[in-house]
Amino acid sequence: MSTTGPRGSVRIVGGRLRGSRLPVAAQPGMRPTPDRVRETLFNWLQPVIDGARCLDLFAGSGALGLEAVSRGAVQVLMVERDPALARALREQAERLLAAEAEILCTDALALLRGPATPAFDVVFVDPPFGQALWAPVLDALPAWLRPGALVYVESPVDAALEPPRGYALHREGRTRETRYALYRYGP
Numbered sequence: 612m613s614t615t616g617p618r619g620s621v622r623i624v625g626g627r628l629r630g631s632r633l634p635v636a637a638q639p640g641m642r643p644t645p646d647r648v649r650e651t652l653f654n655w656l657q658p659v660i661d662g663a664r665c666l667d668l669f670a671g672s673g674a675l676g677l678e679a680v681s682r683g684a685v686q687v688l689m690v691e692r693d694p695a696l697a698r699a700l701r702e703q704a705e706r707l708l709a710a711e712a713e714i715l716c717t718d719a720l721a722l723l724r725g726p727a728t729p730a731f732d733v734v735f736v737d738p739p740f741g742q743a744l745w746a747p748v749l750d751a752l753p754a755w756l757r758p759g760a761l762v763y764v765e766s767p768v769d770a771a772l773e774p775p776r777g778y779a780l781h782r783e784g785r786t787r788e789t790r791y792a793l794y795r796y797g798p
Contacts, residue, residue: 759795
């Protein structure tokens with residue numbers, strides 16, 4: 612898929628980049644995490660995000676990964692398979708002087724099935740809803756996590772999502788259309 616032009620923007624809601632706008636491409640399936648949900652999520656993550664190593668598996672607009680950078684993450688690996696979106700993410704990271712962000716243009720599931728780069732503290736899993744990638748991603752993820760890592764999962768409100776063994780629900784919330792949950796991973 613390629614982008615078909617800008618559809619609008621989202622803003623970074625906290626930290627050193629607060630108020631910065633990120634363009635949102637007019638692309639099927641693109642639905643950035645709303646400001647209110649991101650604010651709630653990063654309030655939950657506040658005790659751990661400063662100094663954290665983060666993995667954003669379906670980066671899209673970059674709202675989650677760049678919010679993590681803004682709030683003190685020391686490294687954020689942002690994975691986006693669409694070359695145009697990955698290029699746009701690189702441009703945004705450069706514009707915002709977000710040297711902590713590394714953008715990788717590849718398929719998230721293919722990356723997770725390859726050799727692991729372990730020791731991520733926080734992972735964002737917000738795939739296109741129509742692709743139902745939650746279970747395979749969560750199954751492949753443990754080799755990439757530090758014990759006690761936090762994994763954020765965004766899914767349709769009516770999705771029957773059962774996390775695999777090893778994940779414990781930490782916090783969750785809902786909007787009219789979306790369920791968002793934070794899981795703690797531990798052996």
